[in-house]
Amino acid sequence: xxxxxxxxxxxxxxxxxxxxxxxxxxxxxxxxxxxxxxxxxxxxxxxxxxxxxxxxxxxxxxxxxxxxxxxxxxxxxxxxxxxxxxxxxxxxxxxxxxxxxxxxxxxxxxxxxxxxxxxxxxxxxxxxxxxxxxxxxxxxxxxxxxxxxxxxxxxxxxxxxxxxxxxxxxxxxxxxxxxxxxxxxxxxxxxxxxxxxxxxxxxxxxxxxxxxxxxxxxxxxxxxxxxxxxxxxxxxxxxxxxxxx
Amino acid sequence: xxxxxxxxxxxxxxxxxxxxxxxxxxxxxxxxxxxxxxxxxxxxxxxxxxxxxxxxxxxxxxxxxxxxxxxxxxxxxxxxxxxxxxxxxxxxxxxxxxxxxxxxxxxxxxxxxxxxxxxxxxxxxxxxxxxxxxxxxxxxxxxxxxxxxxxxxxxxxxxxxxxxxxxxxxxxxxxxxxxxxxxxxxxxxxxxxxxxxxxxxxxxxxxxxxxxxxxxxxxxxxxxxxxxxxxxxxxxxxxxxxxxx
Ligand SMILES: Nc1ncnc2c1ncn2[C@@H]1O[C@H](COP(=O)(O)OP(=O)(O)OP(=O)(O)O)[C@@H](O)[C@H]1O
Ligand SMILES: [Mg+2]
Numbered sequence: 001x002x003x004x005x006x007x008x009x010x011x012x013x014x015x016x017x018x019x020x021x022x023x024x025x026x027x028x029x030x031x032x033x034x035x036x037x038x039x040x041x042x043x044x045x046x047x048x049x050x051x052x053x054x055x056x057x058x059x060x061x062x063x064x065x066x067x068x069x070x071x072x073x074x075x076x077x078x079x080x081x082x083x084x085x086x087x088x089x090x091x092x093x094x095x096x097x098x099x100x101x102x103x104x105x106x107x108x109x110x111x112x113x114x115x116x117x118x119x120x121x122x123x124x125x126x127x128x129x130x131x132x133x134x135x136x137x138x139x140x141x142x143x144x145x146x147x148x149x150x151x152x153x154x155x156x157x158x159x160x161x162x163x164x165x166x167x168x169x170x171x172x173x174x175x176x177x178x179x180x181x182x183x184x185x186x187x188x189x190x191x192x193x194x195x196x197x198x199x200x201x202x203x204x205x206x207x208x209x210x211x212x213x214x215x216x217x218x219x220x221x222x223x224x225x226x227x228x229x230x231x232x233x234x235x236x237x238x239x240x241x242x243x244x245x
Numbered sequence: 246x247x248x249x250x251x252x253x254x255x256x257x258x259x260x261x262x263x264x265x266x267x268x269x270x271x272x273x274x275x276x277x278x279x280x281x282x283x284x285x286x287x288x289x290x291x292x293x294x295x296x297x298x299x300x301x302x303x304x305x306x307x308x309x310x311x312x313x314x315x316x317x318x319x320x321x322x323x324x325x326x327x328x329x330x331x332x333x334x335x336x337x338x339x340x341x342x343x344x345x346x347x348x349x350x351x352x353x354x355x356x357x358x359x360x361x362x363x364x365x366x367x368x369x370x371x372x373x374x375x376x377x378x379x380x381x382x383x384x385x386x387x388x389x390x391x392x393x394x395x396x397x398x399x400x401x402x403x404x405x406x407x408x409x410x411x412x413x414x415x416x417x418x419x420x421x422x423x424x425x426x427x428x429x430x431x432x433x434x435x436x437x438x439x440x441x442x443x444x445x446x447x448x449x450x451x452x453x454x455x456x457x458x459x460x461x462x463x464x465x466x467x468x469x470x471x472x473x474x475x476x477x478x479x480x481x482x483x484x485x486x487x488x489x490x
Contacts, residue, residue, distance in 0.1 A: 102331060104249070
């Protein structure tokens with residue numbers, strides 16, 4: 001479903017955000033992409049969703065080549081960015097309908113699909129609420145609705161639960177699990193080890209733009225260490241602390 | 246442009262226009278300054294000039310203040326993540342730009358109609374056919390100004406955009422001869438103003454308001470506005486295609 005070889009991005013500013021990442025995600029998997037602040041998670045995701053052009057390496061995403069066929073990829077993948085994409089002032093349902101239609105759905109089909117996705121994410125009735133008037137958890141579920149409205153085969157979630165209370169997080173986890181049952185492959189980033197542990201089939205740890213370790217949660221926890229300890233051992237720092245300069 | 250891109254342009258236009266029409270106060274804000282000029286400066290101007298000379302100038306002023314500052318809207322869409330969210334759909338990026346730009350042009354037409362209606366009440370006596378012909382120039386002018394404004398907004402530092410643009414519109418307005426015809430200016434200033442596309446468009450509008458539908462001034466104005474629009478759209482499209490835009 002997703003394969004990258006030596007994928008890298010050096011920004012014009014000179015920052016080497018991603019330095020040769022090899023990834024492999026199978027169909028139907030939920031893979032967690034973990035790393036401290038600034039590790040290169042978002043940059044990797046933005047390359048894989050065709051928003052940024054890699055400066056090195058290659059990738060195949062949802063069956064298409066990233067460099068030669070980005071539009072075919074856009075048709076088949078969904079992306080929920082770290083900061084979301086709700087319009088603060090206009091009704092979330094209208095934005096979602098337009099979004100579905102930009103994927104080619106005619107208006108009646110878009111409407112039906114929006115209703116279905118909103119029902120699945122327990123958002124029915126909030127269609128005419130502007131983004132700014134939704135709660136944090138509702139906003140995040142709407143963000144996910146944007147990523148799902150065209151029924152993608154592969155969904156990228158960049159920190160889907162950051163800033164949510166424990167109940168909303170658990171609620172989102174159940175939605176993500178339901179996706180997998182529906183056959184969608186999920187690639188998500190998170191800062192929460194418990195989240196990766198509870199949700200992911202496999203975990204890839206990225207640090208300073210390179211993959212530092214990968215495996216199933218139980219492989220990473222081998223030797224009786226917790227995931228937190230494993231992470232500390234691998235990266236030399238803890239996940240949630242800000243990196244001292 | 247492909248059929249899909251035309252459809253996407255229409256979808257974005259329809260969506261953004263629905264939002265603009267809902268915010269009626271927003272529609273009026275850009276029209277307030279030209280209305281002040283109409284009511285508080287027009288009667289003075291009318292003692293030595295005529296309304297058919299002044300009103301086209303106020304339309305150019307309106308264009309600069311309305312479509313010329315349309316970039317503020319794209320800054321909002323960029324900051325809220327709406328633009329990035331739409332850029333991961335397969336929709337043409339040119340369509341994402343054109344749909345918005347056409348909304349700005351449409352908004353400008355509504356504002357112009359208000360301004361012209363108020364001017365008729367005060368003493369404007371332009372023939373309807375001339376006003377309608379001038380509207381064509383207004384639409385094209387709105388498209389080009391909005392496209393340039395977006396390009397500037399997505400290129401400049403977001404804190405620089407507001408001061409730079411609100412300052413830039415003042416010389417553009419003065420050099421077009423919006424308030425006093427450039428024939429009254431000293432030689433060097435007159436020569437300088439010929440560089441401004443707005444001067445040529447404005448003079449064409451004045452001819453149309455005077456009931457002269459086809460002469461060298463109208464033809465020049467039309468040619469200038471077509472070239473100016475083509476250049477603006479190319480610049481706008483380039484910026485929209487750039488990554489990080
Ligand atoms: N558009 C950009 N231009 C220049 N540098 C950038 C840009 N985007 C990100 N960077 C830099 O690239 C590095 C990786 O950033 P990235 O956003 O990918 O990290 P991340 O792993 O997602 O971090 P976080 O957990 O804080 O979201 C950082 O040093 C960041 O400052
Ligand atoms: Mg990030």
